[in-house]
Amino acid sequence: MSLHLGTGTAPEAPTVRDDRTGVNLVPLATKRKKQPKVPGRFPWIAVIPALIVAALFTIGPLVIIVIFSFMSRPPTGGGIIYEFTLEPYVNFLFQSDFLGNTAFDPRYLSVFGDSLWQAAVTTIVCLILAFPIALWIATRPEKKQNLLVMLITVPFWTNLLVRTYAWMLILNDNGIVNTGAAAFGLPQMDLLYTPMASQLGLIYTFLPFMVLPIYASLAGFDFRLAEAAYDLGARKSTVIRRIILPLATPGIISGILLVFMPAFGSYVQPVLLGGGKVLLIGNLIASQFGDSRNWPFGAALSVITLVLLMVALIAIALYSRKSGKKVEISL
Amino acid sequence: MTAPTTSSGSAETTGVPGAAAAVPSTAAAQPVTQPRKPPRALRLRDFPGIAPIAIFGVVFLYVPILITTIYAFNDGDSALIWKGFSVRWFGEVAQNANLLSSVWVSLQIAVVATIVATVFSILFALSVERLRAKGSAIATAILTAPLVIPEIVLAVATLGFIRMIGLPPGMTALMLAHTSFCIPFALMPIRARLRSLGTTYFEAATDLGANTWQMFRRITLPLLVPGIISGAILAFVISLDDFIISNFLSASGATPLPVFLFSLIRRGASPAVNVIATMLLVLAIVVTLITFWQSQRRSKQHA
Numbered sequence: 001m002s003l004h005l006g007t008g009t010a011p012e013a014p015t016v017r018d019d020r021t022g023v024n025l026v027p028l029a030t031k032r033k034k035q036p037k038v039p040g041r042f043p044w045i046a047v048i049p050a051l052i053v054a055a056l057f058t059i060g061p062l063v064i065i066v067i068f069s070f071m072s073r074p075p076t077g078g079g080i081i082y083e084f085t086l087e088p089y090v091n092f093l094f095q096s097d098f099l100g101n102t103a104f105d106p107r108y109l110s111v112f113g114d115s116l117w118q119a120a121v122t123t124i125v126c127l128i129l130a131f132p133i134a135l136w137i138a139t140r141p142e143k144k145q146n147l148l149v150m151l152i153t154v155p156f157w158t159n160l161l162v163r164t165y166a167w168m169l170i171l172n173d174n175g176i177v178n179t180g181a182a183a184f185g186l187p188q189m190d191l192l193y194t195p196m197a198s199q200l201g202l203i204y205t206f207l208p209f210m211v212l213p214i215y216a217s218l219a220g221f222d223f224r225l226a227e228a229a230y231d232l233g234a235r236k237s238t239v240i241r242r243i244i245l246p247l248a249t250p251g252i253i254s255g256i257l258l259v260f261m262p263a264f265g266s267y268v269q270p271v272l273l274g275g276g277k278v279l280l281i282g283n284l285i286a287s288q289f290g291d292s293r294n295w296p297f298g299a300a301l302s303v304i305t306l307v308l309l310m311v312a313l314i315a316i317a318l319y320s321r322k323s324g325k326k327v328e329i330s331l
Numbered sequence: 332m333t334a335p336t337t338s339s340g341s342a343e344t345t346g347v348p349g350a351a352a353a354v355p356s357t358a359a360a361q362p363v364t365q366p367r368k369p370p371r372a373l374r375l376r377d378f379p380g381i382a383p384i385a386i387f388g389v390v391f392l393y394v395p396i397l398i399t400t401i402y403a404f405n406d407g408d409s410a411l412i413w414k415g416f417s418v419r420w421f422g423e424v425a426q427n428a429n430l431l432s433s434v435w436v437s438l439q440i441a442v443v444a445t446i447v448a449t450v451f452s453i454l455f456a457l458s459v460e461r462l463r464a465k466g467s468a469i470a471t472a473i474l475t476a477p478l479v480i481p482e483i484v485l486a487v488a489t490l491g492f493i494r495m496i497g498l499p500p501g502m503t504a505l506m507l508a509h510t511s512f513c514i515p516f517a518l519m520p521i522r523a524r525l526r527s528l529g530t531t532y533f534e535a536a537t538d539l540g541a542n543t544w545q546m547f548r549r550i551t552l553p554l555l556v557p558g559i560i561s562g563a564i565l566a567f568v569i570s571l572d573d574f575i576i577s578n579f580l581s582a583s584g585a586t587p588l589p590v591f592l593f594s595l596i597r598r599g600a601s602p603a604v605n606v607i608a609t610m611l612l613v614l615a616i617v618v619t620l621i622t623f624w625q626s627q628r629r630s631k632q633h634a
Contacts, residue, residue, distance in 0.1 A: 037460075038460065038530045038533050038534075039533050039534060039536070039537040039546070040533040040536060040537065040541070040543060040546035040547065040550065040551060041457050041458060041460060041461060041533075042454060042457045042458040042461070042543070042547075043458060043461060044458050044459075044461035044462050045458070046454040046455065046457060046458035047454070047455050047458050047459050047461075047462065047470055049450075049451045049454060049455075050451040050452060050454065050455040050474060050514055050518075051455075051470060051473060051474070053447075053448075053451060053507070053510055053511050053514060054473050054474050054476070054511055054514060055473070056507065056511070057489060057492070057507055057508050057510070057511030057512075058473070058474075058476050058477050058480075058485070058511050058512075059473060059476070060492050061485065061488030061489045061491065061492040062476075062480070062485075062488055064488060064491045064492045064495055065484070065487070065488035065491055068491050079494065080491075129384065129387075129388045129391075130388070132380075132381045132384035132385050132388070133384070133385040133388040133389065135378065135381055135385075136381045136382055136384075136385030136386075137385070139377065139378070139381075146623070146627075148389070150619055150620075150623055151389055151392075151393075152389070152392070153619045153622075153623075154612075154615050154616055154619050155392045155393075155396065155615075156615075157568060157572075157614075157615035157618050157619055158396060158611065158612055158615040159572045159574075159589060159592075159608075159611040159614075159615070160572065160574060161574055161589055161592050161593055161596060161608075162396065162399070162608040162611045162612060163395070163396065165399065165596050165600070165604060165608055166395030166396050166398065166399045166608070167395055168596070168600055169395070169398055169399055169402065169410065169411065169600055169605075170395055170398060172410075172411060172600055174409075174411045174412065175411060176398060204391070204392075204395065207388065207391070207392060208392070211388075236378050236379060239378075240378060261479065261481065262481065262482070264481065265481025265482065265483050265484060266483075267482075267483045267575055268574065268575070268593075271597075272596060272597070282481070282483045285483050285484065285487055286483055286486075286487065288487075289487045289490060289491075289579070295491065298487055299487070299488075299491065302483075302484040302487060302488065305481060305484055306480070306481075306484060309479070309481065313479065
């Protein structure tokens with residue numbers, strides 16, 4: 001769980017309700033024109049230690065990866081040579097043969113396409129499941145709501161490897177599904193190590209990331225609004241479409257971000273559930289720093305991924321500005 | 332041999348459509364029977380077709396991890412062929428020296444990363460307002476960047492970075508990297524808490540003549556405790572659970588638990604993995620209960 005985005009609730013009223021998810025939906029950088037001067041705060045110097053750590057182990061690596069992507073690879077082994085070249089980026093789209101002819105090579109583009117597809121399917125299926133779950137929880141009595149949110153939070157906190165491994169047990173040749181199928185006389189199915197398994201694992205691991213933000217945006221809903229709508233003759237479907245859906249939009253957007261971005265760069269699910277058959281951008285990057293050891297190419301792939309995600313973030317920021325709905329990156 | 336488990340497994344899975352089918356009928360019957368006379372507003376809150384999907388979703392979330400837990404108590408040597416109930420594998424796992432050392436490595440990293448990240452976050456939260464608005468926004472963006480960067484990209488970038496500065500993979504690299512990505516998780520609840528306190532306590536303390544240190548010791552720190560606890564728990568669990576970044580920075584003798592677990596899982600399903608998975612699930616439940624209990628207590632205090 002590398003990514004936590006939340007919707008901006010008003011900073012003056014951080015609801016205690018949000019705390020139940022373990023995820024605070026309070027915006028980080030509020031654009032206050034003038035910061036009120038509160039006594040007893042530390043001098044500005046105290047920001048330095050945290051910034052040094054971040055500069056060393058967040059910004060530093062990012063700068064390095066951009067630099068690496070323009071460097072050459074040594075004749076053997078991993079690592080880089082500090083000689084400027086655009087070769088890693090050229091390699092992304094073109095392939096050279098021994099004669100020096102370059103031809104367009106869609107292999108890596110199709111890996112990006114596959115990653116985009118799996119991430120998009122994951123996001124859509126999670127949304128279809130998560131909206132009813134979140135709405136259902138939000139419409140239960142207070143006590144029951146607490147319990148249900150806890151039920152969603154436990155998988156959220158369970159180690160990613162454990163959640164992925166659980167599906168290895170189920171989809172295994174001797175797993176529940178296949179033994180069940182055998183009991184009905186059905187032939188054995190190859191379920192594990194397929195793109196389908198990887199897709200299922202992605203949906204399973206990211207579902208709580210979609211439910212929690214949508215629930216958080218619906219939790220404080222004043223149901224007198226819905227009641228008023230009924231009194232005015234609205235049907236249930238109209239209430240969902242015209243009242244609840246707009247209300248849930250900030251939660252839906254942050255849910256989409258929380259699911260889509262990590263699903264796009266996923267590594268664990270395609271490796272463990274997809275076996276060798278599923279190549280997504282995450283394990284392609286990892287393999288460039290491992291077995292085949294082309295660091296500059298791996299760095300170029302990372303930079304392309306970062307740029308794509310940045311474009312997605314900017315698009316969402318523009319959308320939220322246009323629609324007047326505040327979506328801020330926070331925890 | 333497999334009969335009892337398959338029946339229990341299929342009972343759970345067939346329970347889904349059964350339960351789902353039962354819900355709309357009770358919802359339809361509600362106006363007539365009214366078992367606990369729900370107020371009118373509550374019935375208006377029910378939307379047709381929502382409950383079956385929601386119940387399916389919750390069951391979907393739990394069936395896989397419950398199956399893993401059940402098989403952790405398998406007596407057999409195979410992960411999936413049921414040979415009767417036993418806690419034998421818990422004993423065997425507890426004696427696995429490699430596992431124990433990986434747990435120890437993970438705990439050391441998590442403790443160091445949590446303490447450093449929490450202390451630095453307190454310092455940052457209490458001083459960032461002294462920067463101008465723009466500086467404060469930039470500083471915050473730098474600290475929270477790990478949240479929006481795909482983990483795999485941050486992992487390979489960090490590997491390249493430590494190689495360039497000449498730091499070998501191992502404990503130091505792991506501790507520094509963990510501290511860095513734990514800071515946003517520690518910071519967020521602390522800042523939220525600070526924001527919710529407003530200015531009155533601090534103004535009152537100044538009026539009564541407290542200096543900066545006295546104010547911190549006697550006013551700010553005690554008031555921040557709930558946020559600090561939440562932040563520290565978040566940071567600790569995030570560090571303990573991290574696999575991808577740790578995978579690229581680990582060295583022999585410095586293998587955190589998730590990296591060790593991954594190497595076990597890659598060799599295939601095994602009863603030992605089931606046991607470790609169950610223990611990590613218990614950890615998740617404990618963490619959920621603690622954070623929950625804490626927020627409940629807090630909301631009671633506010634009420």
